[in-house]
Amino acid sequence: MVLESLKVEDVLKGLSSDTRLLIIDSLKNGPKSAIQVFNDISDNAGIKNRETIYRALERLVDIQILEKKYDLNTKKILYSIKNNTITLSLLSDEVLFQNKKDKSIERIDTENIDISFSNVPQYERTKHVHGLHPYQGKFIPQLVEYLIKKNKFSNKDIILDPFMGSGTTMVECKLRHIDSVGLEISEFNCLLAKVKVNNYNIKKLKEEIDNFEKKSKQVDYSKNINVSEYLQSWFSEEAQKELLHMVNVIKDNDYRYKNVLKIIVSRIARSARLMPHYSLEWAKEPVKEPYYCHKHSRTCYPTENAIKFLHRYCLDSFKRIQQRHQIETSMDKFIDNGKTFENINVSIFSEDSRKFKLPVDNISGVITSPPYLGIIDYHDQHKYSYELFDFKWNFDNEIGPKSNGGGAKAREKYKEDMIKVFENLHSTIKDNAVVNVVIGDRLNMYPEIFDKSSFKVIKVLERPVKWRTSLRAPNFSEKVYIVKKK
Ligand SMILES: C[S@@+](CC[C@H](N)C(=O)[O-])C[C@H]1O[C@@H](n2cnc3c(N)ncnc32)[C@H](O)[C@@H]1O
Numbered sequence: 001m002v003l004e005s006l007k008v009e010d011v012l013k014g015l016s017s018d019t020r021l022l023i024i025d026s027l028k029n030g031p032k033s034a035i036q037v038f039n040d041i042s043d044n045a046g047i048k049n050r051e052t053i054y055r056a057l058e059r060l061v062d063i064q065i066l067e068k069k070y071d072l073n074t075k076k077i078l079y080s081i082k083n084n085t086i087t088l089s090l091l092s093d094e095v096l097f098q099n100k101k102d103k104s105i106e107r108i109d110t111e112n113i114d115i116s117f118s119n120v121p122q123y124e125r126t127k128h129v130h131g132l133h134p135y136q137g138k139f140i141p142q143l144v145e146y147l148i149k150k151n152k153f154s155n156k157d158i159i160l161d162p163f164m165g166s167g168t169t170m171v172e173c174k175l176r177h178i179d180s181v182g183l184e185i186s187e188f189n190c191l192l193a194k195v196k197v198n199n200y201n202i203k204k205l206k207e208e209i210d211n212f213e214k215k216s217k218q219v220d221y222s223k224n225i226n227v228s229e230y231l232q233s234w235f236s237e238e239a240q241k242e243l244l245h246m247v248n249v250i251k252d253n254d255y256r257y258k259n260v261l262k263i264i265v266s267r268i269a270r271s272a273r274l275m276p277h278y279s280l281e282w283a284k285e286p287v288k289e290p291y292y293c294h295k296h297s298r299t300c301y302p303t304e305n306a307i308k309f310l311h312r313y314c315l316d317s318f319k320r321i322q323q324r325h326q327i328e329t330s331m332d333k334f335i336d337n338g339k340t341f342e343n344i345n346v347s348i349f350s351e352d353s354r355k356f357k358l359p360v361d362n363i364s365g366v367i368t369s370p371p372y373l374g375i376i377d378y379h380d381q382h383k384y385s386y387e388l389f390d391f392k393w394n395f396d397n398e399i400g401p402k403s404n405g406g407g408a409k410a411r412e413k414y415k416e417d418m419i420k421v422f423e424n425l426h427s428t429i430k431d432n433a434v435v436n437v438v439i440g441d442r443l444n445m446y447p448e449i450f451d452k453s454s455f456k457v458i459k460v461l462e463r464p465v466k467w468r469t470s471l472r473a474p475n476f477s478e479k480v481y482i483v484k485k486k
Contacts, residue, residue, distance in 0.1 A: 018127060018327050019056045024081060025330045027066070031080035115480075116464040117142045128323040129171055129196040133267055135189070136281060137376050139168040139369055143438065143463075147367050147480070151434045153178055155337050157364040162353040162425055165378075167193025169367045170346050175328060177335050179345040181360065183353045185398055187391035188266070188382045190350040195263050195321075197346045201256075202325055206318060208255045209264070212246075213314045215253070217307065219245045230387045234286050239272045239306040246306075247388050260317060266385040267313045272306035273384060281381070352397045354420040358428045366435040370421070371399050373414045373443070374406030406443075415445055415452075422453035429485060437481040438463070446481055455483040 019041075026032065026040040038053045057079050060066040067082040117125075117140055125140045153159060155177040161169040164182030166189055173180040174197050184190050219242050227240050235243065246265045250258050274286035278295035286302075293300035328341035349356060371378065379386065379395040380403075386393055395401070399421075400414045429435065435455060439446060450457050461480040 018323075019052065020060055021327065021330045021334070023053070023056055023060065024065070025333070027079060027081050031069075031071070031078035033074070033076045033078055037079065113146060115143065115146060115461065118464070128320050128327060130168060132196060132317060132320050133166070133192050133263055134270060135166040135192065136381055137369075137372070137378070138166050139438070141168055141172050144169050144172040144367055147436050148172060148176060148178070151365055151436065153365050155179075155335070155339070158360065158362060159365045159367055160358075160363040160425070160428070161366070161368045162421060163368050163370045164193055164348065165189055165369070167196045167348075170197050170348070171324070174341060174344045174346055175331055177331075177337055177339055177341065177344055180347075181358065181363065182346070182348045183351055183356060183358070184348070185350070185352055185394050186378050186382070187350050187394065188385050189378065190348050191259055191391070192263060193348055195259050196324075197348075198257075198259070199342050200321060200325060202322055205257050205260065205321065208257050209260070209314050209318050211253070212249055212255065212261050212264075213310060215249045216242075216246045216310055219307070228387055230383065234273045234275075234384065235269075235306070236272075236274065236302065236304050238304060242306040243269050243272065243388060246310075260321065262385075262389055264313050264317050265388065266382065267317070268306050268309040269384040269388060270382075271309045271313075272303050274302045276300070350392075350394075352394075354397075354399075354417055354424055356424070358425070361428050361430075363425075363429045364433050366425075366429065366433065366437075368436070369438040370418060371401070372440040373400040373445070374402055374404065374410060375400075375440075377402045411443065411445065415449055418445075418449045419453045422449070422455055426454050426485065431485055433484070434458075435481075435483045437483065438478055439481065440465075440476060440478045441481075442476075446479070450481070450483055454486050456486045458482045458484055 022041040023037055026037050032040070034050070034054055034057055037057065038050050042050075042053070057066065057068075061068055061079070064082055066079050068077050068079045070076075071078045120140065120142050124142070127141065130138075130141050147153075148159075153173075153176075157178055159169065159173050159178055159180045160183075161180065162183045164170065164184040167182060170180045170182050170193055182190075182193060184193065221238065221241055223241070225241060225244055227244065231240050231243075243265065246261075246268070250261045250265070255261060270280075273280075274288060275283045276287045276291055277293050277300055288302055290299050290301050292298075332340045349358070377395070378398055378401070379393060385391065399417045400410070404410045404413070437446070447457065459482040461482070463478045463480055465476055465478055
């Protein structure tokens with residue numbers, strides 16, 4: 001029987017890509033040609049290139065999940081699902097055949113995976129909601145996926161990320177029906193994470209985004225407005241009026257999904273800043289005159305308005321949320337725990353991890369990446385959004401910000417703060433929980449941090465980071481500290 005010749009490891013690896021899951025969903029009602037599959041899923045998965053679908057189809061044939069046959073009637077090669085009797089639990093690396101007594105079950109060996117993920121293309125790193133809004137210093141989703149599998153976290157677990165950032169851990173946990181809790185000091189980051197994990201009525205969302213787009217175009221340029229010094233210096237006069245008009249459209253209308261609209265306006269504002277194209281992250285001064293652009297090797301001009309980004313970001317944000325929604329719906333079919341993604345709990349707290357008392361004491365796993373000492377000012381990277389919306393500016397409570405540098409004083413303060421975080425979280429974490437801490441620890445501070453807190457290091461993985469374009473850092477290594485309670 002075919003099932004017995006399937007290698008469990010191959011099956012799991014084979015199904016670990018969203019494109020492949022969408023393909024299987026598309027083929028569930030019968031054979032299709034590659035073009036038919038492409039037409040079926042390319043819009044939803046945001047795939048422009050047919051080659052991507054061909055490659056994914058062929059991979060599924062290689063691992064015997066699909067078969068292809070020449071069809072004499074249509075004179076086409078048709079792909080179909082080879083075996084409909086396999087049910088996978090993507091939660092615990094266990095493969096449940098319909099005959100659940102099958103003894104040939106193997107565990108996948110995640111140790112053989114290249115955890116630099118340097119071969120993962122950019123579109124996979126920023127797939128669906130992971131690319132909803134730029135955010136420097138986020139996890140790549142494949143790393144979170146790897147840690148979930150490696151630790152065999154399942155839908156019985158509750159995963160904590162005390163430095164939640166833009167919510168990568170929460171998105172990946174929710175996809176696998178795992179409840180999660182996030183703590184994050186920056187209110188903007190919390191908003192972004194909420195938008196990424198929220199459940200949506202997709203039709204209503206589309207209606208609201210379309211309505212918002214239409215109303216946002218009706219700007220009264222003759223109106224005098226009061227704007228902050230920051231907005232005055234970083235945006236053209238036209239862009240200031242357009243952005244504030246968009247903010248008012250959100251305020252004045254009874255939209256259900258205001259948070260999504262705020263993220264769209266924030267993306268527009270980011271692109272409309274008077275930043276030179278070659279330095280969208282780091283420029284210290286606004287550009288107000290034409291300049292030589294190192295990125296485009298020609299003269300470029302300061303951005304004159306914000307409205308030109310409106311349609312693009314409305315469309316892109318909707319598509320990304322819709323894609324995640326569709327992937328979650330497909331994943332539901334592979335996870336047989338009687339739940340759907342709509343009843344997975346994701347709790348997000350905009351709080352300080354050193355102090356906040358979580359209202360739970362049953363955290364069974366942690367996947368997190370604390371700030372790297374002296375590298376990023378997390379509030380400041382989204383300052384434009386803080387200026388447009390009334391998020392609380394809680395910068396003084398950021399641990400290890402760039403603006404405090406990495407000198408001896410900053411190092412001592414960083415270690416002290418991180419010890420406070422681990423001590424504060426201790427009582428919420430179950431005794432046998434596995435805590436995964438991903439960190440660029442060049443100064444080797446973490447052994448001391450764990451030593452002085454109530455956690456012990458079980459294992460350290462080295463993770464080469466081969467390219468980080470936006471941080472302009474050379475290749476370096478991060479560590480994944482795997483720790484447990486002492
Ligand atoms: C390396 S980032 C985490 C990125 C996240 N893994 C992601 O994928 O988006 C570290 C985060 O810690 C947050 N942070 C800094 N100090 C904090 C504190 N005292 N309490 C909670 N979060 C804090 C920063 O705002 C930043 O978002």
